[in-house]
Amino acid sequence: MHTTFLLAATGFEAARRIPGATDERLINTHGHSFRALARADATHTDQATLEAALATAAAPLHYAQINDTLADPDDLGIARYLADSISSPVTLALQSSMRRGALVDNNLALVSLTVSFEAAHQLPQVPAGHKCGRLHGHRFGVRLFADAARCDHMRLEAAWQPLFERLNHRYLNDIDGLDNPTSEVLAKWLFERLRDTLPGLAWVEVRETHSAGSQYDGQHFNIWKEQRFESAVPFAQDGAYTGHSYLIRLMLTGDLDRTMGWVLDFGDVKDRFKPVYRQLDHNPLDRLSGIRNGKSTSVAEWVHVHLAPLVPELSRIDLYDTAERGVSLTFDHDMRWPLL
Known part of the structure; x- marks a missing residue:
């Protein structure tokens, strides 16, 4: 048995200012190329209806000043606005920039931060001749999700910075706890070091290459491979x-x-x-x-x-x-x- 979800995405260009933001840059009027992704249970809608509903929801924001439409024009406010504008229940993910985003789903509201670092590693447990046993490196992608009621993007940035300094341009195997630095081990290592300092941490994603990575939420290990x-x-x-x-x-x-x-x-x-x-x-x-x-x-x-x-x-x-x-x-x- 499985559940079938339909996926629809759209982009829009918009300007905004965020009064009272802790990041002073956001107080000034600025613009983004936004991307929104909606997921809906196929028993509640069809593909054409979902695509049309998402496009209609985003239309008032396209090439507009978001503050004219929304009282809360931050990522979470925009994601909620789009989700509430679609008649069928949806999970709505919004990416406002390469680094920042938000996710809403029923009562769930999360903020996300997408970052990266460059490092070398090798996997000592693989069989002889396995390519990952050789010393090599990656530009690792990392994405952090946290409860929006307890955390914001600035806290995510602040929590990530010391870990970035510890990992970037390093040989990961020499770092305590990363003697076998698979993407799963790295995701768990990051989660455990962020959990006590980052309130509401939901999960960590590590993208080892452009087509593969892992997630860890404190309990479950998940991996993906794209082709x-x-x-x-x-x-x-x-x-x-x-x-x-x-x-x-x-x-x-x-x-x-x-x-x-x-x-x-x-x-x-x-x-x-x-x-x-x-x-x-x-x-x-x-x-x-x-x-x-x-x-x-x-x-x-x-x-x-x-x-x-x-x-x-x-x-x-x-x-x-x-x-x-x-x-x-x-x-x-x-x-x-x-x-x-």
Whole structure:
């Protein structure tokens, strides 16, 4: 059994000022390229309706002074405004800049901070010949989520800074607690050092590469692996085809292997996906048995049927046919959402 969610995204350009902000820069009028992502249960709406509702909600803010529409024009206020403007229940994620964002879902309200650091590491427990056993490095991405009632972006920035100084341009294996610095271990290490100083910390995400990362919320370890495939799909009743460059995100949950320090090797996830991927990539999707008319929900369900026996840790599949539209199938355990 699974729950099907529909995903819709939109962008808008707007100016605002935030009176009383603790960051003095926000008091002055300034502008952003905002991005909003809505997730709705497919039993409550359909894709076209969700996309139209989100676009309609954002329209009054596009190329406008947000203060003219909203009394609370911060990230959280905008996210709540957009969510409340959509008739069906939604989870709404807003990104106002490369670093700052907010998330609202029913009574849940979170602020987020997206940051990064550069460091070297190697994984000492991998088998001989494994590429991650060699000394190498990454530009690690980190995203922190915290309860908006107890924390704001300035507190997130302040809490992150000493950790940035400790991690940036370092050899991670030499840092206490990071002798086996997988992304899961790093996410837990960050969470444990932020938990006591950052009120309302909800979870930490670590993106090791552009296509893989992990989450930790103090209890659950979750990882994801992304890949793209190029496919044709029916466009009209007359048999015409169009195509998409799909983004698929495979999300897994499980216990941490105490020796290896991961839920599953990212490379193993990719290898197990290969026989499924080969059937999807550079093919007409409606000709695969079990896919109905090439619709994204059907494609994601087909992937689940074929991949679940190979990856029992699979907990969610996100499939985007464009950057503005997608579906999300959630099984058993819902990973923290979203990954913008």
